Amino acid sequence: MDPTQTLATGSGYWSPLLWLLALVVGLAVALVIRSRGRKDFREGEGRAPFISGNKEPEQGGGHIPASNIYWGFLESMKSYYGRLVPVHTGVPTDYVAWLLGIMALMLIIGLAT
Amino acid sequence: MNATTLLLTATGTLGLAIFGLLAGLWFMGIDRVLAARMQARIGPPIRQPFIDMAKLMVKQNVVPANAIPWLFNGAPLLALASAITILLYIPMAALPGLPVLNLHGDLVLIMYLLLIPGLAMVAGGLSSGSPYATIGAQREMVTMIAYELPLASTIIAFAWKLAQLDVATPFSLASVAATPIWTLVGPVGFMGLLLLLATMILVAPGELGRIPFDAPEAETEIAGGLLVEYSGRNLALFSLSLAVKTIVVTALIVGLFFPWNFTDIVAITCCPFLAAGANILFFLLKLFVVLFFSVTLIRISVARFRITQVVDVYWKVLGALSIVGLILVMVDARI
Numbered sequence: 001m002d003p004t005q006t007l008a009t010g011s012g013y014w015s016p017l018l019w020l021l022a023l024v025v026g027l028a029v030a031l032v033i034r035s036r037g038r039k040d041f042r043e044g045e046g047r048a049p050f051i052s053g054n055k056e057p058e059q060g061g062g063h064i065p066a067s068n069i070y071w072g073f074l075e076s077m078k079s080y081y082g083r084l085v086p087v088h089t090g091v092p093t094d095y096v097a098w099l100l101g102i103m104a105l106m107l108i109i110g111l112a113t
Numbered sequence: 114m115n116a117t118t119l120l121l122t123a124t125g126t127l128g129l130a131i132f133g134l135l136a137g138l139w140f141m142g143i144d145r146v147l148a149a150r151m152q153a154r155i156g157p158p159i160r161q162p163f164i165d166m167a168k169l170m171v172k173q174n175v176v177p178a179n180a181i182p183w184l185f186n187g188a189p190l191l192a193l194a195s196a197i198t199i200l201l202y203i204p205m206a207a208l209p210g211l212p213v214l215n216l217h218g219d220l221v222l223i224m225y226l227l228l229i230p231g232l233a234m235v236a237g238g239l240s241s242g243s244p245y246a247t248i249g250a251q252r253e254m255v256t257m258i259a260y261e262l263p264l265a266s267t268i269i270a271f272a273w274k275l276a277q278l279d280v281a282t283p284f285s286l287a288s289v290a291a292t293p294i295w296t297l298v299g300p301v302g303f304m305g306l307l308l309l310l311a312t313m314i315l316v317a318p319g320e321l322g323r324i325p326f327d328a329p330e331a332e333t334e335i336a337g338g339l340l341v342e343y344s345g346r347n348l349a350l351f352s353l354s355l356a357v358k359t360i361v362v363t364a365l366i367v368g369l370f371f372p373w374n375f376t377d378i379v380a381i382t383c384c385p386f387l388a389a390g391a392n393i394l395f396f397l398l399k400l401f402v403v404l405f406f407s408v409t410l411i412r413i414s415v416a417r418f419r420i421t422q423v424v425d426v427y428w429k430v431l432g433a434l435s436i437v438g439l440i441l442v443m444v445d446a447r448i
Contacts, residue, residue, distance in 0.1 A: 011219075018218075023194050041174040049177045050341055
């Protein structure tokens with residue numbers, strides 16, 4: 001396969017290399033703009049994070065764990081996940097039972113239609 | 114792929130970057146003036162965003178002590194560069210040669226590219242070492258997931274309609290723009306399209322992080338969230354990426370729903386330059402109208418949603434609306 005060709009799926013298409021070229025030019029534009037700005041940066045004191053005057057937490061203590069990164073989504077969809085999570089018991093026989101049950105249901109629907 | 118394509122891509126990116134930056138900053142200025150007038154304030158001059166950028170460029174760049182410097186400094190660069198690349202896939206004012214990458218990227222690609230500036234902001238926020246920025250990054254991730262469903266449903270509705278009409282490239286935005294969808298549907302489909310338009314009008318402020326979907330920044334609550342530690346030229350780059358994204362999002366809505374050009378309404382046959390000029394002005398006018406209704410009017414009318422409410426609005430209300438819109442467009446084809 002020619003690595004420079006536009007990839008096509010029959011409906012969608014894109015050319016990764018042309019996008020990369022555009023990204024490189026875009027990065028060059030961004031770097032030129034950045035180079036026009038003030039180059040020095042603050043050293044020493046005054047580099048603590050802004051937390052409204054509160055005491056700075058221990059290193060890592062102020063971070064949200066990765067497991068909570070989607071908190072707002074999970075909280076909003078609580079009623080959905082509340083039903084779905086208990087079903088995931090971790091017991092293989094439960095999963096096999098679900099598989100057989102769904103297959104039986106699909107078979108019935110298939111035969112009925 | 115030949116040297117001409119590569120050259121056109123490089124020069125096109127440069128040209129569209131200049132357009133996106135200048136037009137984006139002007140539109141941000143217009144937005145601020147109009148918002149001020151609707152709140153009975155005089156407001157800043159229209160050129161205020163340019164003045165802000167100039168001011169930021171002479172401010173000191175502070176990198177927090179416990180930040181990850183390469184990621185903290187690299188994220189604004191990636192945000193701006195990736196926002197610029199999306200302009201290459203969007204048709205504008207029927208100008209020849211646009212979109213620059215017309216047959217090299219489709220609507221699904223645009224949908225995913227729209228995520229990159231947001232992801233760059235998330236990376237920058239998480240690398241800041243600030244609890245506020247971390248909360249902002251978390252909220253930005255959730256907001257991005259939230260508006261994907263209504264956005265994807267809208268794009269599928271357009272592609273489905275074009276595929277049904279045997280258009281060769283139904284996922285191409287240029288194909289959508291060349292085939293105004295309002296003229297292809299009956300009354301039922303028309304109602305479906307109105308729902309999809311309403312959906313996209315409300316997806317825009319989420320994409321741009323504007324009120325009421327600005328929970329990731331929420332100045333009065335988490336002091337700027339994602340951007341709390343950014344200053345100087347890094348903050349300027351993030352602001353510029355927002356300016357470019359403003360043009361991208363409004364141009365996307367124009368391309369999907371209002372693709373007509375001035376010369377489609379009033380024939381100008383005497384001179385091509387006059388026709389092109391009229392089309393460009395008409396295109397900018399359409400961008401302004403979309404920006405006014407999707408950003409300015411909404412942000413002065415309502416207060417900020419909590420992050421859980423953002424998900425409720427996008428998934429439960431707009432998600433349902435956009436799917437109903439999609440179904441109405443499909444039903445219309447059967448009538």
